[in-house]
Every structure is written in structure tokens, then in C-alpha cells.
Amino acid sequence: MSGLALGGIGFVAAILMIFLEIPVAVALGLVGLGGAAMIIGVSGAMTIGATTIWDSLTNYTLTMLPLFVMMGNMAAQCGLSTKLYQSMSVLIGHRRGGLALATIGASAGFGMISGSSLATTATMGRIALPEMQVAGYSRALSAGSVAAGGTLGILIPPSTVLVIYAFIAEQSIRSLLLATAGPIVLAVSLYCLAIWVPIWLGISSAPSRSRANGAERRAAIRELVPPLGIFGLIMGGLYSGLFTANETAAIGAAVVLAYGVFSRRLSWKGFFDASMDTALTCGALYLVLIGANLFNFFLALSGLPFSLTGLFAGILDQPLLVILLMLAIYLILGTLMDSLAMLLLTVPLFVPVAQAAGIDLIWFGIFAVMVVEMGLITPPVGMNLFVLKTTNPELQMMDLWRGVTPFVMADLVRVAIIIAIPAIVTWLPRIAI
Amino acid sequence: MMLKTNPLISIALLSAAAGCFLLGIGVTVTDVVLRKVAGINVPGAIELTSFSIGFGALLSMPVCYALRSHVTAKLLSELKPGLFLKPLGRVGAVTSVIFAAVLVWIMGENAISKFGSPQTSADLGLPMPVLLSVTAITLGAAFFAACVGLWLEWRRAGGWE
């Protein structure tokens, strides 16, 4: 059998196994190893397996994941996130969908300290989801806003994915970071619409509450000081160039711990529970990363990514067509693949095509990051959905899928807008030079 | 619900894992503070952080298998639990055992093939055969835990706990 056919069969087999509720790590890992063994033999597959396990466990960038999960858990145990949400509820909860809006805002805020969508989702899942449930928001709306808000984690700097794109495509990191400004504003605005429209149509339930009195509002504003102070310290350090993104993760966790200890809000039991939760979540997440990497090696060996690019020959004089075709490929791949893995596989193949078609590579980087982040919330394999499901086992997949639908539509509108008006991406890097 | 299988071993593993994460935080924060205050750095800080946090994740894997807290896309068993919950639960547990066995086989073979190799880690100079053996042994524990997870899944057959 040709590698290509094997790649296609493996792709379908993995989807089927995941639908049969075989753990994602197990499905991707077994298909990846089995397929690799059929292409390069058992001993070769074993070598790939061993190097993959080792690389996944010792990857420096991935160390941000446990640290941000721990930070979120500790913050939740301190009641810090709860207080933040209560305050938000007092301040804007009387508006329709106020807490869901606050979730998007808080995810964007957390995205400013996290380079990872998964960590953003894991943290906000613990903080925002229970609050919205208590406030009577529908499961779909609350889960959808957390999962979608989490995707802002890789668009908003610091973004590990953008750094990797800059490396592969040999583009300026500074220009790429500046280029996110317009799309971030666009993303947050469209997500607000994705919350409001279903509420107006009566699809989502988001009970409003009565407006709080002046004293309550002042107390709520006081409660915003500690979390904003911590965020300010971390972000100030990051943007003033004091820390790297990885260091921010460690410092963020340390600051939240210190806050918990000194404010006496973190009990021993809270510390213990947060530690247990963090470890259990990270064990599962690292297994998924290993499985996803094994699967990606198999796909690379099969030659499937190579033949996808063969599609582009002959339409290079029509950039719009090239973009739409790439968008279609990303949407298909995004149903099943991890965002980073997808980017690593496609960017090396797509960038030369984009360049040949005369597409601006800074714009293309933002486009690629946007469309791979959509993959995080599209069924059946959407990592953000899985993270949310892991941290909140009572959530049902159907609720999650229903909940993210308006946000996926908002994402599609956002992509359409930047295709129609590329200047939204390119204006800031241009005037900054 | 958590830690029901063997609370002591699970708690010990997860505590050790959390300890590794805290060590990673400590190393990185110390490195940053020393850099700002004294202009010096912790030798091999990046590799030390990577190793301790990766080892933490590794240590939590056995508990993840035993409690079957894997990332799973549950759709069918939520739509029709009566029909799908038991068979799909068993399929998931069996394939998890297979996956765990394959991982320990792969890593065990690799560690054995590196016995006596002079290779060290890139920064701290730790011997690779030892590092790989520790990884293989922990994955061995994960395989054992996956078997426990399978046994628990089968025992659940009669009905609900």
C-alpha cells in the first residue's frame, strides 16, 4: 500500500477511534505508531516513539502548560478568580450576557500572560464556568464562551505559535506581534456579537440581574484590585522586557502562590487540592501531546502533507483562490489535529506557495494562526473542548459543540473580514517601521 | 471521586508531580531574581526546569491511567448511556492498556539500547541511560496502573458504583 493511502486510512481510523470514545491520546498514538511501523518498519517506529516521548516530556515551551494550569488552580483556590467574577457580575452582570462578556474579557486578559490556548482554557474553565453555571447561564453559552475565549490565548501576544511561525517563515517577530492588534479588537468585538445574537434570538439563556447599588459597586471595584495588580505586575514585567514568556509562567504561578499565602486566602487544603488537580490534568494533557506528536510523524512519513500542496500548482496567479483553498484545508485538518502540530506541518509547505502567489507573509502568519486556533474549538477533535471537558467532567460534548457554534461562525466572519481588508493586519507593522 | 483506587499511591505520585512543578517554578524564579539582583544565573536553569516539569507530568500519568481521567471525546455514551457506556468504556480501557504497554516496550527497549552509552544531556551533563531508564520505569508503573483501570472498568459491569 502506498504511504499516501495509508495516511488517508490512518486519518479516518483515528477519527473513528475517537468517536468510539477511545482516549484521544490512545487513538492518535496507536494509529501513529501502527502507521509508522507499516511505512518504516517496527524498529524505526519504535525509535520515533522513544524520541517523541522524550522530546514531548522535555520540551521547554511546553513547561508553560503545567505552570499556567497550576496558576489557575491556585488562583481559583484563593477565591481570586471567584472574587473577580463576582465583581464582574456586580459591575456588568445586569447587562444581558454580562458574565459571558466578562469571560471573553478575562480570557483575553489571561491570553496576555499565556502563550497557550490550552492553558487559557484550562484556567478560565475553572474560574468562569462554575460562576456562569451558578448565575443560571445555559451550559452551551457558558462552555462555548470559555472554549472560544481560550482561543484568544494564541492570537494575543505572547504567543508561542507566532514565535514558531516567525521562525519557520523567517518573518519579523516584532511585526507579527504588532500585526495582532487589529485582529484582537476584531476578535473580541465579534465574540461579543456571538454572545448577544443567540440571546436576542432566544437560543441562549443568560438571566440578567438587578443593578447593584453604589456601595456594592464600590466594594466590587475594590475586589478587582488584587487580581488586576497581579496581572499588571506580570504583564508589566513581560512587556517591559523583564521576563521571557516561560519565565512569566513561573513568576505568575509564584505570585499567585505568594498572594494566597500572604492574604491568608490559600488554605493548606486549597493548596493540596490545587496541586492534585494540576498534576492529574497535566498527566492527561502530556499523554495527548505524545499521542498527537506520534500521529503527526506518521502523517509526515505518509507524504499526505506533501501531496496536499500539489493541489496549488496552476492557481498561483489567483491569490484569493490560494487563500480559500488553504482555508478549506485548514478547516478540514483542524477538525482532527492539534493547532501547533498543524502549523508545524503546513507552514513549511504553505509559505513558499503563499510567497509565490504574492501574499504578504506577515498577513499570512496571522491568517494561519487564526485558522489553526479555530481548529481548537471545532468538533470532533478540538483541544480546547477536551481541556474544558477534562477540567469539568460533567459537561456534555453536545453542549460544548452547540455552545461553540456561534463563536466558530464569528471566527469565520473574522477570517472573511481580514481577507477582504488585509490592512487590518498590516497597518500597524507598517506605520511602526 | 478522585483517588479512590489506591489513595496512598495516587496521592504520593500526584504530590511528587506537584513537587516537580513547584521545583520548576522555584528554579525559574530564582534564576530571574538572581539575574535582576546579582547579574548571575542558575546553571542549566532551562534544562533543569524542563526536566523537572516533564518528570512531574510523567509521574502523574499512572494516576491518569488508573482513574481513567484521559482526554476523551464522549458523545455516544452521553447520548445513549444505556447502550454505549459499558461497551465503549471497556474498549477504551483495553486500548489504554495496549497503548501503555506499547509505550513501556518502546521506552524500555530504547533505554536498554542506551546502556553504557556515554551520551549526556545537553546542558546539565546528566547521563542519558539513567534518564531514559527512569522514564521507562515510570511508564512501566503507568502500564500497571492501566491494568488496574481495566480491572475497575470490568468490575463496574454489573451496574453503577
Next chain:
Amino acid sequence: REMRVSSFEPPQGFYSSKILQAWIDEINPKLSEGNAFKLYPGSMLGAPPAQAELVKAGVADVALVVPTYTPGLFPNSGVVELPGMVTTSAGGTNILNTLAEEGALDKEYADYKIVALFTTPGYRFFMTGKAVTAPGDLSGLKLRSPSKFGSTLFDLVGASGVSVPAPQVYENLERGVVQGAVWVMDAYRTFRLNEVAPYVTDTRFTAQPMAILMNKAAYESLSDADRAVLDDMTGRATAEWIAGVVDATDAEIEAAFRADGKVTFTDLDADTQAKWDAALADAPAKWLAEQADPAVAEAVLIRAGELGGK
């Protein structure tokens, strides 16, 4: 059969596009029908430190390997890291190939068929805050280290080495985690380090060995005719061709940055160079102390010194 050539660099990267792909394009038409090499760039088959293992196991048939990424596996190749040993890739490549021809590298490459052994050009300093002239300028600074022995070299001049993966060097320079890096001009351009480290000191502090290795069984399984084609495109002549491309690119990028005028170049005079030589005089002893087999290492060191003109 399609034979996989693994590169940890992206396809547009220097070694992927200018060396490996060029080699593939030249050799493929000469091979018998059905046999062809194909490039798997961008770490598709594994991370940079895994390349040696991947080619040994046959996952890749050929791979670009940086011997210093796996300390202990290719000990004697590391001799080119010593200061003063390598100025140009041509010089370093001569050292490694002569050592290989004389059998000094037989043990460490016993598991492989060598396609080419070569070196980078000598590494220059790329600094963020101010130019480095004398060794004393480095005192107390933290620098991105290319390897384990690179950190030992920094210790000798009072600086400390920080290990930073290549794609993260830009961020670490920008954040002040490291105040500089030693590297080649190609990396300076590829990673746009000129944006954050505009001070270049035109010295040759150290260098890195590089190897393109082939799986032994894959080589032996070829027909006599194909093996002859391969023999024709491996070894010293191929390494010298690579060194020529490497040196030309290095010089061309340096000239472009000098002409551009936005980067400050510091050239060392003979007096200053003497200060560097004095500060680094203990480097050979330190290198020997890190080797598992000091007697063999010492012979390699002496021979490499003769070849490197030391």
C-alpha cells in the same frame, strides 16, 4: 525506493535549501530507476538532538546531525570548538576530514556511513547593549551558548553560558535574559538578531562541527552502481563543496550588513587578539578534562592544532 533525508531546519533554512536539497537534486538523476532521495525538512522526523539516533535506526536514511547536540556521542569531533581552531568552514572542514582519514573519528562514526563532515565558520559575537572588544568586556555577562563546551569557554572569560533553543534566541536577547550570543552570520540574518543585537564583534570565538550521515544498512543495501554514485558524492570533496557554499554565504551576509550600516562592526587588532588568546589559553586543558578518553583526545587535539595552524 524513496530515501528520507532529514533536516531539523525549515525548508527555506540554509542547510535544507542550499546544501541538502542541492545535494539531492544533483544525485537523484544519477541513481538507478526508482531510487531517489527526498528531503524531510522542519524537524518532521524528530527534534534536532534526535537526528543522530533517527539515522542510526533507519527512520531517516540520511540526516543533518550537529554532533555537539548529543554530548558524549561524538567526542573527538568537538575539537573544532576550541578557540582559534576554526576561522572558515574550509579550514574546519579540512581538520575534521583529515582526522577522519587518519582514523581518529572511526569509533564515533562507526554506526554510520559518512556523507560529509564539515564545520560552521568561526562564531562572532552578537551583542545587545554594547560592543565587545577585549575579553574583560564579557565579565559578568550572560551569553547564549552553542554547546556544553561553549559554556566552559565563557567561564574562562568571566561570562556565563545559557542554553537557549535557536528559535528563542531573539526573545531572550530582547528580554535581556542573555546580553549576547556567539553564532554565524546566517543565523544572525535568519533569526533577525540585528533587530535586537546590533553589535557584531568580528572575531572567531568557537565553531561547531556538522555532519551529514547515512544509515549504514541503507547504504549497503544499494546496488553496486548506486553505491558508486554515492561514493562519488560523499567524503572530502563533498565536504569541501559544502564548506565553499558556507563560507561564501557567510561572507556575503557579512558584507550586506556592513554595507547596510545599521549594525556596528567591531574588528579586532593584533594586540586585542593577543588578549583573547591569553584569556582562552586554558581552553585545551578544559576540553581534555571533559573527555572520557583523555589519551585519545590529546592526540586528536595535537593533530587538529597542527592542521588549524596553532
